[in-house]
Structures are given as structure tokens and as C-alpha cells.
Amino acid sequence: MDHVQEKMAEHASREPAPATFFTPLNFLFLAAILYTLYLTFRAPTPATLPRPPPPVVFKTYTPRTLLPFSGNDGGPVYFAVRGKVFDVSRGRNFYGPGGPYSNFAGRxxxxxxxxxxxxxEMLTKDLDGPLDTLSDLGRDEMEALQGWEERFNEKYDVVGRLVSVEEFNQGKA
Known part of the structure; x- marks a missing residue:
């Protein structure tokens, strides 16, 4: 039994292993605490507001002064419907150069x-003459035009009104 007692004495005389702080569990716990502190005390990110669109300037146009707004050279695309001038630049792929409705741009x-x-032939030829009164159109055509006008009112900004050169020169604009 000496041998057994010797082993027990040897085992008892060993110092217990020092408790180590560097365990994987403690690292995870420390990381969680540091992350929580970071989230709590970090500087808040400033809120950024989107830039507002440029202000809409309402102007009076004549057929000749509307003509340059055809979208060429990346410029805005405007056209008139029953005296209202719409900025249809957002629909450039339809109304701008090369689009299916491009002949209406600036007109x-x-x-x-x-x-x-x-x-x-649907476009006004005499840019300095009177505006098209559309008086010869039938009910169906006027309803179709009203549908287009309602669609444009919903989608695009009205940036002005179209008047004849005579009205403009008389100051009725």
C-alpha cells in the first residue's frame, strides 16, 4: 500500500491549476460587452435628407419659345396639351430624341x-399664328385627349402655359 499512499500524497501535494481568465467563453463574453458598449456610446450617424427637386418655374410659352425644349443636347423635354406645358423629362425615353413620341417634344x-x-401634319406649322382650337375634333377624340391630359397631370409637372404670339404680345399672358 505504500505505493498507493505515495501516489495519493503526490496528488494531494500538487497545487491546483491556476484558474485562467483566457478561455474561449470569456473571450466571447468580453467581445459581446465591448460591442454593446460601442453601440451605446458611438456617435450617431447624421440623418441625410434627399435633395429636393429644383423649384418649378411657371412660365408663359409661345409655340416658338417652346420649340427649344425638345430634349436635344440633354436639355429638358416639354410639350403642351390643351394650353398646359408639361415637363416630361422623366419620360425622356418616350418623349425625347429617338423616342416614339419625340415629334411632340417642344410642340x-x-x-x-x-x-x-x-x-x-398633326403639329402646328405656323409657330407665330393662332393656337389650334381643336374645334373640329369629335367627342371620341376629345375624350382621348382628356385621358392623355389626366395621365400627364398625374405623372408630370406643369411648368407653364402655352399662348399664341398675339396673346403674348398683347400682355394677356
């Missing part, structure tokens, strides 16, 4: 939209 599109035609 009075009322007759063409009412008749469902993109033909050149």
Missing part, C-alpha cells in the same frame, strides 16, 4: 394625342 401635342397620330 403642342394636343391634336396628335387626340387623334392617336404621330404624323407631322
Amino acid at each position: 403642342d401635342a394636343s391634336r396628335g394625342l387626340a387623334c392617336g397620330s404621330f404624323d407631322e
Whole structure:
């Protein structure tokens, strides 16, 4: 039994292993505490507001002064419907250069939209003459034009009104 007692004495004389602080569990706990402190005391990120769109300037246009707004060279695309001038630049792929409705850009599109035609003869030829009164259009055509106008009112900004050169020169604009 000496041998057994010797082993027990040897085992008892050993110092217990020092408790170590560096265990994986303690590292995870410390990381969680540090992350929580970081979230609590970090500087808040400043709120950034989106830039507002540029202000809409309401102007009076004549057929000649509306003509440059055809979207060429990346400029804005405007056209008129029953005297209202719409900024349709957001729909540049439809109304700008190369788009299916590009012949209306910078022009009075009322007759063409009412008749469902993109033909050149639907556009006013005399830019200094009176505006198209659309008086010869039928009920169906006027309803179609009203539908287009309502759609444009919902989607695009009205940036002005279209008047004849004579009205503009008389100061009725």
C-alpha cells in the first residue's frame, strides 16, 4: 500500500491549476460587452435628407419659345396639351430624341394625342399664328385627349402655359 499512499500524497501535494481568465467563453463574453458598449456610446450617424427637386418655374410659352425644349443636347423635354406645358423629362425615353413620341417634344401635342397620330401634319406649322382650337375634333377624340391630359397631370409637372404670339404680345399672358 505504500505505493498507493505515495501516489495519493503526490496528488494531494500538487497545487491546483491556476484558474485562467483566457478561455474561449470569456473571450466571447468580453467581445459581446465591448460591442454593446460601442453601440451605446458611438456617435450617431447624421440623418441625410434627399435633395429636393429644383423649384418649378411657371412660365408663359409661345409655340416658338417652346420649340427649344425638345430634349436635344440633354436639355429638358416639354410639350403642351390643351394650353398646359408639361415637363416630361422623366419620360425622356418616350418623349425625347429617338423616342416614339419625340415629334411632340417642344410642340403642342394636343391634336396628335387626340387623334392617336404621330404624323407631322398633326403639329402646328405656323409657330407665330393662332393656337389650334381643336374645334373640329369629335367627342371620341376629345375624350382621348382628356385621358392623355389626366395621365400627364398625374405623372408630370406643369411648368407653364402655352399662348399664341398675339396673346403674348398683347400682355394677356
